Amino acid sequence: IGDSLVYMIETNESKRTELFEGNRRYFDVHYYLAGHEVIEFASKADLTLEQRYQDETDREFFSGQGERREVHQGQVV
Incomplete structure (x- = not known):
């Protein structure tokens, strides 16, 4: 969408x-x-x-195995 910012608010579990x-x-x-969520990330x-x-x-x-972290209210990832 070019140089624009798009946002979405999710209220349920991802x-x-x-x-x-x-x-x-x-x-x-x-x-x-x-709230909080456990995320998983890895290098391509x-x-x-x-x-x-x-x-x-x-x-x-x-597909594969990544590293998991729990993120909480107020955090930016």
């Missing part, structure tokens, strides 16, 4: 997926207004490519 989502042009910033180099990059969506998907 959908758990089996694959990591990677981007090349954009990145996500998460700020926790309330340490994962296995499952779905090739699509320029239209700026997404690619990977």
Whole structure:
């Protein structure tokens, strides 16, 4: 969407997926207004490519094992 900022407020538990989502042009910033969540992240180099990059969506998907962290209200990741 060019040089714009897009935001979304989620009030329910996030959908758990089996694959990591990677981007090349954009990145996500998460700020926790309330509650907590366990997130998992990893370097693309340490994962296995499952779905090739699509320029239209700026997404690619990977499988593998990452590092988990619990994030809480007021944190930015």
